[in-house]
Amino acid sequence: MSGTRRQAEEVAARAAGHGGSDPDRRVHHFTQGADLTAVSDLLTARRDEVLERWLAATTAQPFHADRASAAVADDIPDLFDALVALLQRGAARESEPGPPQDDSAVIAAAQAHARARFRQGLAAPDVLTEFRLLRQEIGRALRLGLGSQTQTGDALAAELLVHDGLDGASYLALAALTEHEAERRRLADELSVTRQRLEAILDQIPSGLVLAEAPSGKILLYNNEAERLLRHPVVAAESYHGYTDYAAVHADGGSYTPEEYPLTCALFGETTRDYELCYRRGDGTYTWFSVNAAPIRDQAGTIIAAVTIFTDIGERKRLQAERAAFFARLGHDIKNPLAAIKSLAQLLLRQVRRGDVPADILSARLTAIDDSTGRALRRLEGLLDVVRDDHSQSISLHREPTDLLALVNRLVLAYQVTTEQHQLVVETGAQAAGDTLVGWWDSGRLERVIDNLLANAIKYSPNGGAITVRVCRETARADASAGPLAVVSVTDEGIGIPAADLLQLFEQFHRASNAQDYPGTGLGLWAVRQIVELHGGTISVDSREGQGSTFTVRLPEGGRSAP
Numbered sequence: 001m002s003g004t005r006r007q008a009e010e011v012a013a014r015a016a017g018h019g020g021s022d023p024d025r026r027v028h029h030f031t032q033g034a035d036l037t038a039v040s041d042l043l044t045a046r047r048d049e050v051l052e053r054w055l056a057a058t059t060a061q062p063f064h065a066d067r068a069s070a071a072v073a074d075d076i077p078d079l080f081d082a083l084v085a086l087l088q089r090g091a092a093r094e095s096e097p098g099p100p101q102d103d104s105a106v107i108a109a110a111q112a113h114a115r116a117r118f119r120q121g122l123a124a125p126d127v128l129t130e131f132r133l134l135r136q137e138i139g140r141a142l143r144l145g146l147g148s149q150t151q152t153g154d155a156l157a158a159e160l161l162v163h164d165g166l167d168g169a170s171y172l173a174l175a176a177l178t179e180h181e182a183e184r185r186r187l188a189d190e191l192s193v194t195r196q197r198l199e200a201i202l203d204q205i206p207s208g209l210v211l212a213e214a215p216s217g218k219i220l221l222y223n224n225e226a227e228r229l230l231r232h233p234v235v236a237a238e239s240y241h242g243y244t245d246y247a248a249v250h251a252d253g254g255s256y257t258p259e260e261y262p263l264t265c266a267l268f269g270e271t272t273r274d275y276e277l278c279y280r281r282g283d284g285t286y287t288w289f290s291v292n293a294a295p296i297r298d299q300a301g302t303i304i305a306a307v308t309i310f311t312d313i314g315e316r317k318r319l320q321a322e323r324a325a326f327f328a329r330l331g332h333d334i335k336n337p338l339a340a341i342k343s344l345a346q347l348l349l350r351q352v353r354r355g356d357v358p359a360d361i362l363s364a365r366l367t368a369i370d371d372s373t374g375r376a377l378r379r380l381e382g383l384l385d386v387v388r389d390d391h392s393q394s395i396s397l398h399r400e401p402t403d404l405l406a407l408v409n410r411l412v413l414a415y416q417v418t419t420e421q422h423q424l425v426v427e428t429g430a431q432a433a434g435d436t437l438v439g440w441w442d443s444g445r446l447e448r449v450i451d452n453l454l455a456n457a458i459k460y461s462p463n464g465g466a467i468t469v470r471v472c473r474e475t476a477r478a479d480a481s482a483g484p485l486a487v488v489s490v491t492d493e494g495i496g497i498p499a500a501d502l503l504q505l506f507e508q509f510h511r512a513s514n515a516q517d518y519p520g521t522g523l524g525l526w527a528v529r530q531i532v533e534l535h536g537g538t539i540s541v542d543s544r545e546g547q548g549s550t551f552t553v554r555l556p557e558g559g560r561s562a563p
């Protein structure tokens with residue numbers, strides 16, 4: 001029996017004696033008395049070859065197919081060196097290498113490798129394959145390199161040490177990783193719950209919200225309201241350069257550059273408050289947003305993100321503009337009669353100073369002043385009615401016997417002196433009994449109705465023409481129990497009203513599309529309708545654009561809704 005064979009049998013016998021039930025003691029028996037000098041020297045000499053072959057074998061594995069460069073491993077050389085060091089420690093026949101599974105250097109290198117692979121996205125079986133490849137390469141180097149002078153027992157002991165060292169280390173490394181993975185999953189789950197909660201909260205905010213990563217500007221988070229306000233999906237920009245897909249516009253119509261958005265400014269540390277920005281929404285309509293934006297910093301003060309919150313103020317801006325226009329028109333409406341009063345008063349004053357004012361001139365001037373004052377007052381009273389209506393205060397009528405015909409004649413005369421272009425005519429129907437048409441009405445408010453219709457007829461007939469006021473009584477009514485109606489209509493030959501505007505003509509602030517160049521508030525006809533309806537009457541309009549208009553008011557004489 002050769003020496004080598006005898007030694008192998010001894011090793012096997014030692015192993016059998018311990019029944020393999022205690023691996024540590026089994027390895028201990030294998031390695032006891034082995035000389036590992038030749039083995040460790042051989043592996044030191046073949047270090048580069050083993051590592052290169054391992055890399056080649058690993059690179060060929062399917063799990064590195066996508067990226068061969070990722071197969072390079074910083075910790076495998078350390079693992080190899082730790083294994084060689086383990087063998088070196090037990091090199092002399094009389095020294096013991098210690099249990100290979102407990103070798104801290106081997107474990108540390110194996111764990112470091114497993115962790116690195118895990119970060120690369122490799123699964124546990126892939127990492128085990130890599131450890132097995134290292135074991136194969138070390139075994140190959142030993143089988144090919146050891147000469148016949150090396151005792152088989154020493155070679156076997158060395159292989160056994162390497163096997164157990166790697167097995168133990170890979171087991172521990174993977175166990176740690178499994179724990180690590182479990183922890184990572186737990187944290188990921190926790191994060192997803194937190195994110196869901198955060199999203200639920202964000203969706204309760206009645207403003208649009210967008211969060212971007214700093215310094216890139218990559219969009220990280222946004223709420224539903226943001227998309228609802230923008231009327232297009234939030235652009236999934238990877239950097240703020242991608243904000244060109246947002247559609248804020250300057251007053252001159254030019255688009256915002258990415259750098260001009262408050263969110264971008266926040267990425268660079270700037271805080272923006274209540275910035276008003278005009279935006280072209282996804283459906284092509286424009287609105288105004290009030291935008292706030294601020295950087296978000298970590299504890300060290302570094303900007304890690306930026307947040308922007310915006311609300312739609314389009315409606316508010318529209319009302320502001322409307323209000324400004326309304327007051328401008330109102331000012332104009334009241335200024336006109338006041339200016340007329342002023343010039344009449346100045347004229348009169350000059351004549352009085354000269355000392356020769358004939359009584360008829362004095363009377364005419366004072367009447368004109370009285371008419372203009374009346375007009376200004378009626379406008380102001382109309383305005384007060386609007387304010388009362390806005391505050392839901394009921395408007396109560398002050399009814400008294402009122403002669404509609406006298407009222408119409410007086411106002412027609414007063415208006416005729418203000419214009420030479422128009423010929424104002426009063427026509428009374430056969431039913432307008434004699435010279436009066438008396439009803440139980442609020443005379444002040446009825447005056448405002450006629451005043452408004454006459455003023456409009458003149459204003460909306462820029463080329464002059466006839467303005468005919470017809471006053472009559474309607475006695476034959478479908479409802480026999482109802483009393484007679486007083487009817488007054490005002491017809492002009494002016495610009496007329498586009499059909500599309502007729503339905504809304506009596507709404508507050510509505511002005512026809514062809515009236516934009518004429519002063520006015522869009523409140524006159526609304527107030528007229530209120531007054532007429534309070535009297536239990538109706539108002540209607542008949543008009544053709546470019547040909548003229550007729551407004552007709554029907555009033556119950558007795559005032560059916562009278563208190």
Ligand code: ADP
Nearest residue numbers: 456457460496511512515520521522523524525
């Ligand atoms: P405004 O102050 O604008 O005159 P009104 O409430 O009196 O407001 O009238 C509402 C709108 O109805 C006007 O803006 C105008 O477009 C139209 N309108 C009223 N009367 C006439 C008319 N006689 N001829 C043409 N359009 C008229």
